[in-house]
Amino acid sequence: MNTKEKYDLADLVVGHSLKSGADQVAVTISDNRSTELEIRDQKIDTLKESNRSNLSIDIYTDKKYSSHSTNRMKKEELFRFVEEAIAATKYLASDEFRTLPDQELYYRGGGPELNTMDPKIDTLDARTKIDMANQSLNEAYGKDDRIISVSSHYSDSISNMVKVTSNGFRGDSGSTRISVAVEVSVKSDTGRPSDYWYENSRFLDRLKKTDIGKEALGRALNKMNPGKIASGKYPVVIENRVANNIAGPIYNSLSGANIYQKQSFLIGKEGKPVTSSILTVYDDPFIPSGSGSRLFDSEGLASEKRAVIENGILRNYYIDTYYGKKLGMKPTSGSSSNVVFGKGQRSPQEMISSVSKGVFITGFIGGNCNLSTGDFSYGIEGFYIENGKVVNPVNEMNITGNMNTFWFSLAELGNDPRENDSIMIPSLMFKDVVLSGI
Amino acid sequence: MSGIAAAGSLVIPPLLHSCNMSRLSDNAESYLNHFEVTRELLQKVISAAMEKGADYADLYFEHSLNNTGALEDGRVNSAYTNIAYGVGIRVLKGDQTGYAYSEVVSEEAMLNAARTAANIADESGKYLNARVTELTAPSYYAVRTPWEDYSVREKIPFIQRMNDRIFSADNRVSKVNVYLNDKTSYILFYNSEGLLAWDYRPLVYLAGVCIMEDKGRIENFFSGRSFRKGSEFLTNELVDEMSDEVVKKTSLLFEAIRPEPGEMEVVVGAGESGILLHEAMGHAFEADFNRKDLSIFSDKMGKKIAENFVRIIDDGTIPGNRGSINFDDEGNLSKKTVLVDEGILTSYLHDRISSNHYNVDPTGNGRRESFRHIPIPRMRCTYMDNGPHKKEEIISSVRNGIYVESFSNGQVNIGQGDFTFFVKFGYLIENGKLTKPIKDVNIIGNGPQALADIVMAADDMLINDGVWTCGKNGQGAPVSMGIPTVKIKKLTVG
Numbered sequence: 007m008n009t010k011e012k013y014d015l016a017d018l019v020v021g022h023s024l025k026s027g028a029d030q031v032a033v034t035i036s037d038n039r040s041t042e043l044e045i046r047d048q049k050i051d052t053l054k055e056s057n058r059s060n061l062s063i064d065i066y067t068d069k070k071y072s073s074h075s076t077n078r079m080k081k082e083e084l085f086r087f088v089e090e091a092i093a094a095t096k097y098l099a100s101d102e103f104r105t106l107p108d109q110e111l112y113y114r115g116g117g118p119e120l121n122t123m124d125p126k127i128d129t130l131d132a133r134t135k136i137d138m139a140n141q142s143l144n145e146a147y148g149k150d151d152r153i154i155s156v157s158s159h160y161s162d163s164i165s166n167m168v169k170v171t172s173n174g175f176r177g178d179s180g181s182t183r184i185s186v187a188v189e190v191s192v193k194s195d196t197g198r199p200s201d202y203w204y205e206n207s208r209f210l211d212r213l214k215k216t217d218i219g220k221e222a223l224g225r226a227l228n229k230m231n232p233g234k235i236a237s238g239k240y241p242v243v244i245e246n247r248v249a250n251n252i253a254g255p256i257y258n259s260l261s262g263a264n265i266y267q268k269q270s271f272l273i274g275k276e277g278k279p280v281t282s283s284i285l286t287v288y289d290d291p292f293i294p295s296g297s298g299s300r301l302f303d304s305e306g307l308a309s310e311k312r313a314v315i316e317n318g319i320l321r322n323y324y325i326d327t328y329y330g331k332k333l334g335m336k337p338t339s340g341s342s343s344n345v346v347f348g349k350g351q352r353s354p355q356e357m358i359s360s361v362s363k364g365v366f367i368t369g370f371i372g373g374n375c376n377l378s379t380g381d382f383s384y385g386i387e388g389f390y391i392e393n394g395k396v397v398n399p400v401n402e403m404n405i406t407g408n409m410n411t412f413w414f415s416l417a418e419l420g421n422d423p424r425e426n427d428s429i430m431i432p433s434l435m436f437k438d439v440v441l442s443g444i
Numbered sequence: 445m446s447g448i449a450a451a452g453s454l455v456i457p458p459l460l461h462s463c464n465m466s467r468l469s470d471n472a473e474s475y476l477n478h479f480e481v482t483r484e485l486l487q488k489v490i491s492a493a494m495e496k497g498a499d500y501a502d503l504y505f506e507h508s509l510n511n512t513g514a515l516e517d518g519r520v521n522s523a524y525t526n527i528a529y530g531v532g533i534r535v536l537k538g539d540q541t542g543y544a545y546s547e548v549v550s551e552e553a554m555l556n557a558a559r560t561a562a563n564i565a566d567e568s569g570k571y572l573n574a575r576v577t578e579l580t581a582p583s584y585y586a587v588r589t590p591w592e593d594y595s596v597r598e599k600i601p602f603i604q605r606m607n608d609r610i611f612s613a614d615n616r617v618s619k620v621n622v623y624l625n626d627k628t629s630y631i632l633f634y635n636s637e638g639l640l641a642w643d644y645r646p647l648v649y650l651a652g653v654c655i656m657e658d659k660g661r662i663e664n665f666f667s668g669r670s671f672r673k674g675s676e677f678l679t680n681e682l683v684d685e686m687s688d689e690v691v692k693k694t695s696l697l698f699e700a701i702r703p704e705p706g707e708m709e710v711v712v713g714a715g716e717s718g719i720l721l722h723e724a725m726g727h728a729f730e731a732d733f734n735r736k737d738l739s740i741f742s743d744k745m746g747k748k749i750a751e752n753f754v755r756i757i758d759d760g761t762i763p764g765n766r767g768s769i770n771f772d773d774e775g776n777l778s779k780k781t782v783l784v785d786e787g788i789l790t791s792y793l794h795d796r797i798s799s800n801h802y803n804v805d806p807t808g809n810g811r812r813e814s815f816r817h818i819p820i821p822r823m824r825c826t827y828m829d830n831g832p833h834k835k836e837e838i839i840s841s842v843r844n845g846i847y848v849e850s851f852s853n854g855q856v857n858i859g860q861g862d863f864t865f866f867v868k869f870g871y872l873i874e875n876g877k878l879t880k881p882i883k884d885v886n887i888i889g890n891g892p893q894a895l896a897d898i899v900m901a902a903d904d905m906l907i908n909d910g911v912w913t914c915g916k917n918g919q920g921a922p923v924s925m926g927i928p929t930v931k932i933k934k935l936t937v938g
Contacts (some may be wrong), residue, residue, distance in 0.1 A: 046736070052818060054543040055560045075529035077547045091525065097597045099519030132563070154737050189737050191859050198738060198859030232860070234936065237706045267516075268619055268655045268662050372723075372855035372864030373886040373938070378655070378662040381702065383886035383938040385855070385864040401862050404886045404938025406705055442938040444703030 007037065007079075009178050012152055012168035019063060020172050027087050030066040030106045032175075032306070035059070035166035041132075045139045046157040048147060053132070063088065066105075070095050071104035083284060103331040106305075111174045111327075111337060113302035113309065118292060120299045122181040124152040124209040127162050135160050138215065140186050145219030150227065153193040158219065158264045159187045160168035175306035183297075184213055188222040194230040199399075201369075202224035206426050208295045225368075227390075232399035234443035235390055242405070243357050243391075244439070246422050248370055255375040255382060255409050256280075257342055260314065260322075262329030264377060271380030271409050274411070275320045283318035283352075291343035298344040298428030307339050314345070345429045350419035354433040357418055359394040365403075365441060366391055373404065380409035386441070403443040415439065468640065472578050475632040475642040479505045479531070479549055486634045487573045488551070492558035493535045494636055497569025500536040500796075501561070502635035504773060505549065506815040508627060511591065513599055515607050515622040518911070520600045533557045537565040539735075559832035567655075574638030577915045580775060584763050587646050587674035589724040591626040591889040591908035594675040599624055602678045606652050609687040614695055618662075624648075624678075631773075639775045647766065647922060648677050649911045654690045656698070664689050665868070666852075668911035670766040670922070672792035693850065693869055700881035702873060703937055709845030710935045711838055711873065711885060715906035716851055718925025720932075721826050721861040722758060723854040724891040729758075729783050729791075730821040730916075731798030733858050740861035740892055744789050749794045750895045753831040756784040758793055760808055760824035766909065767825035767924040774810035774819050781807045783826075784895075813919040820917060827926030831901020838900045840876035846937060847871045847878055848887070861891040865906050886938040894932055902929035 016033040016191065023031040039057040044051040061084065064077035072095040143158035161184070168178040185206035191198050203221035207213040243251060259270035272280060291300050291309035301309055305327055313321040325333065326340025335402055358366055366389040373384030387401040420433030468476075468483070476482060485856075486503060493501035510526040530547040531554060542564025544557040607620045629645040649670035656663050667690035671677055712720055725741070733739035760769050760778035769778045774796045783791050792798065795810035798821060811822040839847060848870035856863040867885045871878040907926035914923045 050540055050564065052541040052543065053564055054541075054818065055545070055557075056545065056816065057547075057818065059547060071521065072523040072525075074525045076529075078527055078529055087527070094596050095523065096515075097600065098523055099521040101517075101519070101521040104521075170508070178703070197740050197861055198742070200859045201859075229860070254789065267621065267653075268657070269664060274729070371857055371862055371888070372853065372866060374852050374866040374884070376664070376884045378664045379884070381884040383702075383866070383884060385862065385886055385888045387857075387862065390833055401857075401860060402888050402890060404864075404888055404936060406702070406886070406938045440705060442936055444707055444936075 007035070009166065011167060012178070013170065013176070015079070016168055016170040018081065019061070019088060020170055022085050023065065023088050023092065023304055024172055025093050028065050028067045030172050032064040032106060032169065032171040034062045034167060034169045036165065038163060038165045040161065040163040041135060042417045043135055043139055043160040044157055045136070045143050047155060048143065050136065051157065063091070065095050066104055067092055067095050069100040069102055069104060070098045071101060071217060072098065087299045103328055106171050106173050107307055107327040107337065109174050112306045113177055117301040120292065120301065121295045122179070122208055122299055123366045127182045127184055128164055130162065138186055141215065142186050142218040145217070146188060146190050146223035149223060150192070152194070152227065153415040154191040154193050154198055156219065157189050157353055160184050165443070169306055171306060177302050177306060179300065182208055184210055186213070186215065186218055188219040190222045192226045192230065196231050199226055199229035201229060229399045232387065232401040234400055234402045235333045235442050237442045239438045240441050241361050241435065241437045242367055242439045243361065243364070244434045244436070245354060246420060246424050246431060248368065249434050250429045251370040251384065255377060257345065259377055260324045262323060262325040262333060262335070262340060265323065266329050268331055269305065269377040272320060273357045276323065278320060279318045280320045281315060281318045282416040284419060285318055285413070285416055286316050286348040287314040288312065288346045289314050289342055289344070290346050293344050296344040296428065297426060298342065299399060300343055302342060303339040305339060305340065309343060310382060312338060327359065343428070347423055347431045348419060349421050349423050349432045351421055352418065353422060354420050357420060357433065358391055358396060361391045362393055364391045365389065365400060375409065382407060382409060403441050406440045406442060412436070448622060468576070468578050472640060472642055475630065478507065478630055479632055481549065483576050485551060487560050489533070489681055490552045490634065490636050491571055491573065492555050493533055493562050494569055494571035496562045498535045498537050498565040500636050502534050502633065502774065504532040504812070504931050505632040506530065506629055506817050508629040508801060508814065509592065510625070510627045511583065512623060512625045512909050513603055515603050515620070519796040520603050523596060528814060530815045532817070533561045534795065534818060535561040535564050539801065540564050541668045541818055545816050557803055571636065574636065576638050576640050579641035579771060579775060581641065582609040583642070584761055584768040584770055584778065585672035589673060591628050591646060591648070598675070599678070602683050605680065605683045606687050609684060610652065610654050610691055613687065613691040614656065616656040616658045616695070617654060618657045618870055621653040623651045633775050635775055641771055641775050643770050646672050646674055648673060649859055650682070650686065651911055652686055652690050654694045656694045658698055661698060663694055665694040665697065670911045671909060672768055673764050677773030687860055696869070696881045697883050700869070700883040702885055703846055705938055707934050707936050709842045710841060710932045710937065711847045711848035712844065712930050712932070713847060714902070714904045714927060714929050715908040716849060716910060717930070718827055718908055718927040719851045719854050719865045720894070721828055721927060722823060722923070722925050723856045723865055724889065724894045725756065726758070726823050726826045727856045728858050728861065728891055729793050731735060731792035731794045731802065732821050734792050735798045735801045739858050741789065747789055748787050749789050749892060750787040752787045754784055754787045754898055755782065756826070756828040757782050757829065758809070758823055758826045762825050762907065765825050765907070765924055766912070766922045767823065769808070769811070769824065772808045772810045772819070773812045776806035776808045776810060778808040778824070787867045791912060793821045793823060795819055811921050813921060817919050818921070822916065823914060823923050825907065825924040825926065827905065827907060828901065828928065828930070830903040830928050831904045831930070833900045834901050835902045837906055838902055838929055838931050839873060839878060841900065841931065842873040843875055845873045846882060847873050856891065862888060863891050864888045887935050888938065889935040894935065897933035898930055899933050900931040904928045
């Protein structure tokens with residue numbers, strides 16, 4: 007379906023829903039085409055072509071709400087689907103807070119060109135994709151006797167969507183993405199450590215295509231024969247590639263749904279310090295070609311750049327229409343776009359050089375955070391630092407704390423945010439962090 | 445929300461059928477009708493998939509209807525449904541896989557997808573259609589009342605009951621969320637060897653979240669149950685049992701502490717602690733990792749890896765269990781597979797590619813999330829059999845350690861063997877006695893070491909029927925787990 011066909015079908019479904027008894031309705035039609043290719047040890051392991059579509063519909067009738075989705079796009083079937091959905095919605099309890107967004111908050115056009123779509127990706131043939139994966143694979147394959155396996159993953163994706171609501175929103179968007187990742191496993195005395203590296207972009211020409219396999223191999227070899235160190239309090243540097251794991255509970259605690267459900271350690275903290283004063287985080291939907299860039303969110307709300315945390319002070323929650331009404335708060339958006347952390351002066355290596363005894367965390371494994379209390383504990387791997395130098399790999403350790411106090415021990419931000427990800431977070435240095443090991 | 449979802453009109457009762465080689469059963473015919481295909485069309489699509497000289501191809505048709513009813517603020521006030529329909533076409537050449545799927549089951553669309561997937565091979569092959577043979581599979585999840593015949597009106601009282609019972613149990617309860625999700629999948633499978641199979645797969649879970657507030661502190665806990673059952677799953681007794689459990693655990697959390705970090709003896713309680721097996725060894729036994737030599741257990745087949753009393757099983761045949769399947773998503777019959785017997789590693793978990801690689805019988809572990817996914821080795825219900833000890837004896841043997849019984853999640857690193865599981869609830873053990881409740885702590889260890897360090901196991905094995913979804917290569921699979929009370933000599937508690 008092209009964009010016009012999507013609008014036509016969405017209009018048809020909106021019209022039929024209103025005719026069938028819905029008071030308000032929102033219809034989203036999306037499709038996605040993608041290739042996933044894995045080459046392992048110079049042989050194609052899997053080649054997968056996907057082509058999927060979806061129609062989803064939010065129904066509001068007599069203050070009752072339900073949401074439905076299907077990949078069956080035939081008109082007659084959709085009509086019956088909608089009629090049955092409306093009939094079943096009537097059995098639910100009413101909820102006065104369920105309505106479509108206020109019209110004034112919708113995106114009305116005229117936004118900047120975000121450049122999220124690369125038409126070139128649609129023209130790539132299988133050979134080109136295989137060559138790209140092979141090029142990265144060959145940077146590692148056969149380069150060291152200890153290698154067990156090298157696999158290279160190419161993927162691309164082309165997405166398009168149209169959204170129409172019965173109270174006046176009409177919008178469409180499209181995006182592309184391309185990525186190459188390499189994973190290397192090596193043999194050591196104590197196991198088969200592996201590591202990976204990846205690059206991604208919205209544009210083929212901007213994708214960094216070199217040093218992917220080489221980086222993955224170097225990282226795997228560095229992890230040979232790890233050990234654990236004594237439990238205690240240490241300064242840690244968390245690498246940008248994984249720093250988002252430790253920041254995730256903050257975004258989760260900022261969501262209106264979690265605040266309302268008391269599954270948030272940031273309830274009532276607006277305008278108050280929640281982290282060390284060196285941290286500033288923006289939600290910026292307008293970054294050209296950004297991974298999370300958008301002119302409107304999933305409800306159709308017009309995008310706006312907002313401070314999330316400013317010099318350690320909490321400025322904004324992520325509030326959608328429904329929980330905004332329930333909490334008596336103005337909707338911002340229920341979801342993040344590009345989350346942009348401020349950056350510091352030094353690279354992770356420079357930060358490491360100022361640590362006398364500590365840990366450089368390069369990976370997380372399992373663990374969780376209790377959002378009601380902020381208590382967290384995650385498995386980690388990385389390197390022991392002594393006198394400013396990385397000495398040996400560590401694993402089988404946990405990082406433990408409470409989010410309410412942990413973020414006040416943030417000592418420094420790195421100069422290395424990952425600019426192709428939607429969470430643009432740099433490496434982070436914390437002091438006095440509880441690690442459990444021996 | 446039953447009734448909304450049926451995009452096709454047919455509801456097929458999961459009757460046992462007898463297989464007649466010369467004709468298909470009525471059930472098989474009705475599955476062909478359901479997907480609007482004929483035997484001849486299946487053969488034509490398979491021929492297209494095989495035209496570049498592949499070794500094997502299969503078609504996996506799926507029609508899934510997914511319904512959720514949700515309670516918030518004391519009322520069942522939102523509902524969600526999803527329909528997924530399509531066919532996945534897989535082509536194998538050696539251990540190479542070509543895959544494409546179509547959400548439109550027309551001849552043209554299927555032939556296109558088949559030719560795309562066929563490109564994994566690059567010769568000109570000659571494939572002769574195989575004779576169609578219908579798989580006779582046992583039924584491990586016969587359904588009394590299909591979810592399609594059960595209206596949202598009938599579901600609401602059970603959801604409401606959980607809310608009301610939790611609120612009335614303790615005046616510190618401030619929020620309750622309850623979710624009831626049912627999924628019904630119609631599966632039709634056909635491969636280049638002529639095997640035709642069909643399945644009707646129900647899956648349901650009920651889950652409740654309880655939030656309590658006490659003197660400015662907030663605690664939350666979760667209770668869930670899941671089965672492959674029809675609406676007979678919903679009973680007042682089940683709802684009451686879950687409600688009482690979640691209230692009790694939430695209230696105990698106000699007294700719970702977090703243990704001092706470090707290495708210690710860990711006793712895992714019967715049932716839910718099966719997550720230890722799932723993470724510490726289950727994944728590393730999956731044969732895709734082993735055939736690629738990536739698993740820390742890759743060179744351990746036939747070797748002693750645990751004490752004599754350790755027997756670990758992956759079972760896809762437990763009636764009504766969340767992890768059960770009549771046949772896997774490659775047409776192989778489900779099995780009860782012994783992985784560790786008398787402490788010796790006896791089998792991996794195989795898909796078609798790995799069982800060919802190792803030249804062993806399939807174990808029925810080739811599963812996929814949906815028609816959009818490639819089948820890979822997955823666990824079903826992974827558990828450890830009873831051991832020779834008593835629970836009291838195990839706990840009294842620990843001077844300084846912890847006893848853990850409720851979990852939220854876990855993870856494993858296949859090659860190095862590091863695994864974790866996150867404890868939501870347990871107790872300190874001090875001088876052989878359970879003392880203070882503990883909460884929110886991660887446990888990390890090394891898989892082979894932890895398996896070797898299982899020094900005691902009790903006789904109280906329990907299968908846990910929680911809502912466990914295992915993630916691997918971006919695919920979710922419903923699983924379950926079980927274990928008796930077990931003592932591990934040493935793990936790092938965070």
